[in-house]
Amino acid sequence: MLEQVKDWDDDFYEKFKPIAMGFVNEAEKCLQCGKCTGQCPAAAVTPSYNPRKIIRDLVNGNLKRVFSSVELWQCFFCSGCYSVCPMDINFPFFVFMFRLAAMNEGYGWEDVKQLEGYAEKDYLKKGITVSTFERNPEAMETVGDISKIRMAAGLPPERKVSDRGLAEINMISDLSGMTSFMKKIGGVELLDCKTCDDAQMKRCKNKPLPAKVGKIKTKLRFYNYGEPGGKAHAEA
């Protein structure tokens, strides 16, 4: 498709840099050498994901494409691009910031919704983001009760964060607007192996799991640019 260069925001990056307080910098130095993509684990499994192109679109100011892209949500955050970059561009931070911006534009909510539960139920309630809960029945069968293993290892049966600590992280969450953000996006239940029926179990064991479950439509996700009408989603 013919792109209209006059639609691009040429100096967005210049404006963005001071606002982001140094989280993103040096994108203007990008040589377009492709070293980042060459070693990228995400690019190796997803043909359309390409950090080099995302940087290029940012510097050009073609933000519509960056923010609405599904590719933005495919980064592995492995920092490999940063470790090889000849110009020291810390690309994972760009992705991190762009995802916030994309969410502001109404994209990527499906992804974050699924993760919101970790913050709400585990991080803020227990102070520990990864709980002992297992989604995988086989793992449960193999391991058994984790608290017994903990006790055998000379640890208390459950790692507990003090009430004071929990009150503090909850206040941080409230003060910084994280709580209201979480309320806004809501959450979805992830597939829980305890509640799944026989048919689901069979499918799960024989076929790859669907990438998304519950209310989310999976077909719009792959190699496709966002969900059309994503903005309406945000406004609602």
Place this chain on the structure above:
Amino acid sequence: MSKKTLVIGGGIAGITAAQKIAQNGGEVILIEKEAELGGNFAKLAFTFPVLGDAKALVAKEIDSVKSAATVEILTHTVLQSCQGSAGDFTVELKTATGTRTENVAAIIVAAGFHYMEPTAYTEYSYGRSPKVVTSLEFEKMAAENRLPQGKARVAFVHCVGSRDKAKGYRYCSKICCSYSAKHAIMMKKANPESLNYVFYIDIRALGKGYEEFIRLAMEEYNVRYIRGRVAKVIESEQKLLVRAEDSLIGNPVEVEADLVVLASAMEPPEGSRELAGVLGIATDEYGFFQEAEANVRPVNSSKPGIFLAGSCTQPMEIAASVAMGGLAASEALTLIK
């Protein structure tokens, strides 16, 4: 007052400068810290863009400078101190046998360059795998007929140390594009079964016949040019896995290579800052000698009477070094006569 000129460095730029001064009746002391004259030129097998026999070409030049009656050649010699001003310098030389003091009218610095050791490039497995070599080592391998045999795949990596803020230098080393093409051609000539891949970011082949030379590699010698800097070289059982992005397509690619040749950057000669300190001239941020005026005074250093020639000022090819040596000689001659 002395009529002599001191030439520091016995590479092609220094040899040319000494020859030209001698031809015009000047006396020259040519000092070289190594045992032999020839510098980096003598370490090559072929020249580009015209594939000439480098060893024969440089040998001819060395013979002609050695036969010049007014050129005194001192090998294993370094400059120790330098006093005075244009037309009347007092220099102290440390030779193989002792020190000697000379009075010279002009000094030509032709200290050459150094191929960067890409030890920092651990992502290319340099220093760990014997199959990853620098361009200079490749020249040696070619001269000794140690190039891979049979259906070998060879990857040539551009910009190792050049155009790299993190581990190397921000400048472009100018000649790597051309000499990698030369290496690919050498490889194909030595082993017609071999498949050669050149990974480039931009092809910078500027000068007469250079573009045609690169096209020759692509068209006649079937060298595959892939636009994308190599991200990493992984050691596998027998092969090396070369990972890069083909950035014209936008997809990561992997080449199973038998040999990886790193086109390492041209960096300032070892001890260039110390030499500049002894002479009292300026260097740039990288350690190359700074010219007085880059456009119209390319051979004048920041101090009158001291002239610069060749790749100690910036990365350059052989022809440019020769031209610069000639210009430095004519500048020096104005001080002698």
Place this chain on the structure above:
Amino acid sequence: MADNYLEAYGQETSRDVAGRTANYFQDLFSLEMPLGRMMKMMPGMVKFAAAGKDTREDLFKFMPQMMPMMKQAFTGKKEE
């Protein structure tokens, strides 16, 4: 990369997107304390104070530091 993004955005240009994004980040990273933000922070502080005796004490110790900011938030002026 696919290119059906124009569909989603319709007639909007990247300039419009950039304006919105810049405003969003400006708000997010702002170190200013406007009234709206201060009010949003209140429930969190109340919850924290209710969590226990020691948290309440700590928060009250902070109150003197807080007053100028409150004033600033209400009046919109920065005190010297």
Place this chain on the structure above:
Amino acid sequence: MPRPDKVAQIPKPEQIFFFKSCVASNKYPGIESCGWDSLEILGVQPVDSDEQTCCGGFVTFANVAAPTASMPAVARNLSLAEEKNLDTCVLCNGCWTFLNEFGHFMNHNEEVKGSVNMMMNMMGREYKGTSNVYHIAEMYYRLKDDIAKNVKRPLKGVKVATHYGCHYLGGGKYTAIDDAQMPTYMEELIEIMGGTVVPYTANRECCGTGFTQIINGKDLSLEHTQHKLDSVKEADPDLLIVQCPYCHSQLDRVQQQLNYRQAAAYETPVIHITQLVGLALGLAVPKLAFAAHISGRKRLEDVLDRIGR
């Protein structure tokens, strides 16, 4: 090769603040218990605080928390160590890079530090930025002489492969103790403990967790992990050593998932560097908590039988 200047910067303290990891506590408790006990044996007393929470890295990189929410969380956890005047020792690459990068950011940005400290003051705390964050593997490398002296159960004849993890080496391009692309310090530690290092092709590849990809892009994640596991399987090590509990969880659990999805047979035990050190230092078998591991349990038992329980 390890960078000697960076290693020399790591102190050998009498006490250190022991920062726990969520995955280590709740999925692989052996990492926590071995980390604690091995430090004690090596002469560094770990100090705990039950007020420490998760570093917040997961929720931040899941984009549920903006940097404005995660920086105070980092400052809070680090201020716990500062109150005790100690440096911090972490078990996880994610904690290391997150505490380090955000801490660094706050230390170099007075304005942000001021606003974070306002939040800290409400809780009666202050963030000064004096506590350095060290990974436990760094500590081990610093204390390698003490490890050599204290080996009770040499790993003789045990073939060990290593996986370093992206967030220590990639994110710590300039701060980690080793080169990002060709690290060797874990190999050195393994050799000190008497093990045999097995190289494999995909050594420096990412484990495939991709922070949130294991949840959101499961197929991508598994595809990448499978690539890595194939390479490991080819080399056939007795143990695969990781230094990040998140990589640990991915490499351990995905083997089982791939086994039932594709009828593959991945059976490589994955253990954390703390557990390997604990094993060599002769900790009791229940302390190692191998019962929490999923893949290669039989092989793990074999290894224990061979080197002595």
